[in-house]
Amino acid sequence: MPTKPEILKVTPVSESRLFQVEALDLRFSNGVERRFERLALRGHGAVMVVALDADNNIQLIREYAAGLHDYVLTLPKGLIDAGETPLEAANRELQEEVGFGARQMVLLKNLSSAPNYMGHSMNVILARDLYPSKLEGDEPEPLERVPWPFDNIEELIVRDDFSEGRAIAALYLARHWLSQESETADA
Amino acid sequence: MPTKPEILKVTPVSESRLFQVEALDLRFSNGVERRFERLALRGHGAVMVVALDADNNIQLIREYAAGLHDYVLTLPKGLIDAGETPLEAANRELQEEVGFGARQMVLLKNLSSAPNYMGHSMNVILARDLYPSKLEGDEPEPLERVPWPFDNIEELIVRDDFSEGRAIAALYLARHWLSQESETADA
Structure with a gap:
């Protein structure tokens, strides 16, 4: 090095x-x-959640993105609050933005965004064993929930309104992790 | 919408x-x-290049990333200059950072970075049919080139020094595009 x-x-x-x-x-x-x-870095990092329900759908949200001045499809995500672990933050954001809690969560990877000029980190978390639970967030308007079949993420990834590099990475990381898990179970 | x-x-x-x-x-x-x-957006966007050589290696670089104050492995990338197309910028960056030009290039996807607070776009380009060609860049020190077997990207993606979400997305996008191309060729 x-x-x-x-x-x-x-x-x-x-x-x-x-x-x-x-x-x-x-x-x-x-x-x-x-x-x-x-x-400069402030705060405690962020989380992004790939939440799989019992029907093998991932939970997307449609929200206004000020950087693009447009609505985009993306994964639930948000900042980690002081004193929270990444998994706690993920479970809170999922309840605020989608209306589910998760009984099973695993950290897949800590992604950087644009490492040449920012140190921001995004913890990608896979959440399963979901249950209905709603917490109030601070969104200016209700977020639209869009369940999407996990077996069909390639069709999502070609969409112009699903463009966030970290979200695309998160979906592929989740698919790879789940394929490894299933290989281990089969062995 | x-x-x-x-x-x-x-x-x-x-x-x-x-x-x-x-x-x-x-x-x-x-x-x-x-x-x-x-x-606010300035400039003309950026490019990131998945460059595959004849031995099926992708061309990585190891460079200093100020946002993380550390050396990282990443894909060749850079800003699009005024008057350049994304493919021209990709070919220039590849020659500056890796020492190859490409005779065949295709735009895979335009990625956003953190769309909630920045509009920056990153054009992901697959480059093939490479030939040796070196252009001078403006790096403060020579970049280390690291060829990596494309069949082994999963081992790259778990490394802590390969963390950029857009680069991980780019590799998976390239793999998917190539698998589609090979299916079409087989049909």
Whole structure:
């Protein structure tokens, strides 16, 4: 593994309600110095949930995405609150956004988003053994729930309104994990 | 499809060399008003390249990712320059970062990153029929090239230093596209 560049200085550059930008003055191991900008990390990371019901449907939501100024289909997701574990956050978000709790959950992978300029992490969690349970979220309008057959995710992935890289990765990771589980069970 | 919220006002909030934050004052179709923040879009989008060589290896790079302050394995990628098509940008980035050009390229999908607060798009491109060709990039240090057997991407995806959601999505999208192509050829 190469030697990490030395951080010569971290300078706060700008700050808003959601985003804090910082400049990193770096010296690489070959002596080259360069200034990078990145979004500073705040909070405790996020979760994204692949929730499979008894009919083998995953639970999608349709929500307004301000970055695209459009409605998109995506997986239930949200920020981890202080003091919560990723699995607790996943179970809360699932109850807020879809109206289900989960008795069985497993962390599949911690995804990065755009690692060159942000450190944000997204914990992908597979949830099964669902039961009806509704918690109030803070959405400006009710989210539409869209159950989708898990055997048919390829048709979902080609849709223009299902474009989030992390959600596509999450579905494939879940499918791979479940295929491994089923191989183990068959062995 | 639901009615999009009305944008009442867009207010620039902060600006740095790389990041411009704007506030969106929105009125949802149910009358609820809410202020969102998002990263404003600049530039022409980005590309990420799944480049398959004649030995069925994909071309990975190991590079420093400032958001994580660590070295990561990832796919060749970069911003689209003014006047470039996504395929031209992909071919340029591949030559800068890996030292190959590609005679055959196809756009697989346009991925979003974190659509709730950024509109950035990443065009995923499959590149084949490679030939040696090196262009100079602007990296602070040479990138390490890591060829990886495409038949073995599951082992790559479980690695902690291969975490970018869009890259994981890109590999699975490429695998699905190639399996479809091979089915068509067999038919």
